[in-house]
Amino acid sequence: MNARTLFLSPRATATGHALADSARRRAMRVEALHEWRVPDEWRAVEGASLYAGPLFADAVGAELGLGLLEAAPDWLARLPYELTGREIEFSTLAEARQLRRPAFVKPPNDKSFPARVYPDGSRLPGPDAVDDGTPVLVSDIVTFAVEYRLFLLDGEVRTGSRYLTDGDLDVAPLDGDPRRAEVLAFAEQLSSLDLPSAVVVDVGLLSEGLEWVVVEANAAWASGHYACDPDAALDVVLHAARPEGEFGPADRAFLRPLPEVVWD
CATH class of the missing domain: 3.40.50 (Rossmann fold)
Structure with a gap:
């Protein structure tokens, strides 16, 4: 065995x-x-x-x-604008509660509160629910025409899956997808970024401007595989959690x- x-x-x-x-x-x-x-x-x-x-x-x-x-909690916020297509700030929940505009707010590497668009900072969880110092990513609001999940090992895409189209669940393997070549071409840029050797990165095509950008990074050991090849995904998980x-x-x-x- x-x-x-x-x-x-x-x-x-x-x-x-x-x-x-x-x-x-x-x-x-x-x-x-x-x-x-x-x-x-x-x-x-x-x-x-x-x-x-x-x-x-x-x-x-x-x-x-x-x-x-x-990935480091502030990884997404450190990426250049041309790779994200939106302004992203790494902050704390206490600071984010001072927002007086709509923003997409999420905890970087856990699920301590729901990741979603908040009308303003007053709608975020209070200090009685989540600590003031909890790290958060505060992002401009954008929409994606389509989004893909990529399991990366040593900078190489081992397997991938489409998972959303126009905000609706739309799961299909990357192999055979009409945008496969575009996704892989954009993913080549990920190998030069400050990422662990085994990680999951979501990428998407912006609805406005139709530019490819990074959506977020996720821990491979906690990521759903959608229609990714499970054998290839397991290779990445075993490397990321050992x-x-x-x-x-x-x-x-x-x-x-x-x-x-x-x-x-």
Whole structure:
């Protein structure tokens, strides 16, 4: 049997099932964790990997001995305008609450509050719900004609999927898509950006101006695969979520800070 073990969160998802099936075809062990803690027999198991949401990853990552790659929280805001097609500011939730205009506001690397257009800062969650210092990305409002998800490994697109057209769910593999060549041509620029070696990047075609831009970056170990090839997606997930000691200097700056969880 393959020495790797893929751990899944208690929340069953289509992507979790697809990655689990792919892992089993490789003779990997697959274990679903049914509680927000790691049973004693699985703590610091050799060769662990994980597919889960950020909150669950924070709960079990350290006990599994994992390193989890993700883009820097301010990555999107640091990109040049020609790659984003909109002004994006990296800020805090307290500062964003002072907005007096509509804006798209999201937490960069978790789901501490809904990512969406807010009419103004007063509609954001209050300090009783989410801490003032929570990092946020504040973006001008744009619309996309079509959006694609790309799983990248060492700057190369391993698999991709269309997922939205004119804001509506429209899932189809990148292979065979009429805009495949355009998507891959734009994605070549991503290899020169400050990203971890394994990551998911969403790209889109702006409705106004029809320019290709970056939508956002996501952690591979927490991203839905839509119509991506699950075997290729698993390659990226296994590289993005693996034993912490396996990461070299170039990737260590992209490791998610994992809290130590102490159980009574």
